Amino acid sequence: MIKCTRCSQVHAISKSGTVRGKQRYYCKDCNMYFTLPEEPAAEIRQHKKHMTTIVDIAKALNISKSTVSRALHEHSDINPQTKAAVLEMAQQLDYQPNLLAKSLVKSKSNTIGIIVPEFLTYFFPTIIMGAQQVAAQAGYNVIICQSQESYKTEVANANILLANRVDGVLISMTRETKKFDHIKAFEKHGIPVVFFNRVCDEMNTSKVLVNDYEGALKAVEHLIKNGYRNIAHIAGPPSLLLTRNRLGGYRDALKKYNLPFKEDLVVHCNLSKKDAVQCAEQLLNMKNRPDAVFCVNDPVAIQLMLEAKKRKIKIPSELGIVGFSNEPSGEVIEPALTTVQQPVADIGRSAADILLTAIKQGEDYVPEMKSLKTTLIVRESSKR
Amino acid sequence: MIKCTRCSQVHAISKSGTVRGKQRYYCKDCNMYFTLPEEPAAEIRQHKKHMTTIVDIAKALNISKSTVSRALHEHSDINPQTKAAVLEMAQQLDYQPNLLAKSLVKSKSNTIGIIVPEFLTYFFPTIIMGAQQVAAQAGYNVIICQSQESYKTEVANANILLANRVDGVLISMTRETKKFDHIKAFEKHGIPVVFFNRVCDEMNTSKVLVNDYEGALKAVEHLIKNGYRNIAHIAGPPSLLLTRNRLGGYRDALKKYNLPFKEDLVVHCNLSKKDAVQCAEQLLNMKNRPDAVFCVNDPVAIQLMLEAKKRKIKIPSELGIVGFSNEPSGEVIEPALTTVQQPVADIGRSAADILLTAIKQGEDYVPEMKSLKTTLIVRESSKR
DNA sequence: CTGAAAGCGCTAACAA
């Protein structure tokens, strides 16, 4: 029963060709050609959105959904014929398992969360990449959160991960994190946590870091061997373990060569660019200006170098500089930056490896601490 | 009633000290010491892991779970007293909503997926960061996938996102992607897709890119105005739209100033470091060596510069270089690299904005194309 | 204003 779209009558309608594949009609009363409105399409649309479920497959094959479920996995108790039929029908109907449902029933999301302070230097993305590779290989997704170096955001991130029922968490803390309840919450619910890079002393969880102490020791030793004697250190924020370790390496290198440790040659930097410039200025303005600086990381070292260049201080002859972490910029700057290389992607891979083991082993897992080796890369900025 | 773990008798058991904090027993019959198996611990474990649900809250308050659900949201039909009580109890029991369950019932995961070719230059992480900020603000999580420039991986990524029922997808394709069924699959299920940077011509979806043509035009024009006349172009892979657009800008700039377009001054680079070096060599080895090169991006430009330095070619006097994308390294290299800046974070933000609108509007959404402006940053590498 | 009940898509005993 076709109604005219204008007069709603049915008596004066006749077919009149097709337009864009659709039947066209003609109403003699209104003298109007029309095609049917799109309402049916709405259903098609819904249909369009519908993703096939195991029930769809079951119905199509006239079997139960459990059988379908079994066929879709490597379950032994399944007739190979049935299995083949299911697999084919799944293909035909373009079946995509609903991982949300699966996660719900299994209480396992196959997702791990990563919280990093930021995203812009090459450091954290590389770690994430490493972690992601390992995770993907094991069938895990990764949800990434940035705390933006804000404690509050970090707490929010943790809640999001919790609400998403991640199976495990990789985290590098903000420089201002001093309370850890939000992280302990994971443990409380049996969700393993692995710290990397910026770890938490007071928690008994797995940790992955590089041998900051040794790296710093080697770096400063290198400077000493190159004849520098008045060596300063731009350190990181005191709250971070890596700061203390690198500082320790610096101090012990001096001690090893019987050089005095001078308080005023150590300045702490919060790692922001602005603060890095300030620290650089502070050191370069000293009456007894240091003849070399070991920097907590490359971005800081680069700021220092730029600042020194501005003042026409010759590098490396008047000022030796060593950084930490081997960022790409350090390679192209002139003079090229001597730096302590960390196996960045390895940090991510190791952390993810440990986390996956922790997830697998559940309660039986014993936290471990992994310390990765650093390598001194000697370039121009420290040779004299 | 303690049973021996071997003979299951109870009559011959006596306590016998403790081991690792647990009571130890002795069975005279078996002459065996034992501690109780771990079963009770299993319960404790479950208890530990158990996350409180709305049912827990309902039971504690002796109301129905529907009421709890209503109280937890801004539902009008709810007694403020009840609501307060629920909220307090939720707090007390440390309730964390299970987003998996919610997603399942709402058929909405509040998650968007991002597929990027790689993760290492500062470019994609920055975009992701921008997108993530926008998404987070709207309550969306982000699942990130790397295709590693591999078509096969990209397809796998797409399936993962589909299986995770993401509400929308942001994608920048691999340089080898030529079929798009895996992306069309999203559309088929009503999941909006927004391309960015490396977009797909043949799909009618939203796209965010920068004005590559104009950026390239300005770059080459700048070189011409600085007196360079034999200007080459290291282009990207022909499959990418951005390659064609930047090439178009290059060509039209030449035309505008009546300079000849010479085929052999255009070399295509697949964007890998190795290939970049090769392209650089090819150009620098020409008998009629170009006096300037416009490069498809900064990493390529930097490889070219390093290669030129090796040969003691003076930059910018003997060779002008302009890059594209303003990577950090370009700022510190000497001479500093002239480049076309793209509003990278904006790309991510815009793409996410568009995607969220598309998600919100559903069927009514009309795909749009956004082209962001580029800025020429003039530094030392192109001034003569 | 509140409760009961159905159902999102899936897995996993338990029967048959």
Next chain:
DNA sequence: TTGTTAGCGCTTTCAG
């Protein structure tokens, strides 16, 4: 080997 059933935690009609 397969089907039946219950339930993961939540939202959402539909009745009170």
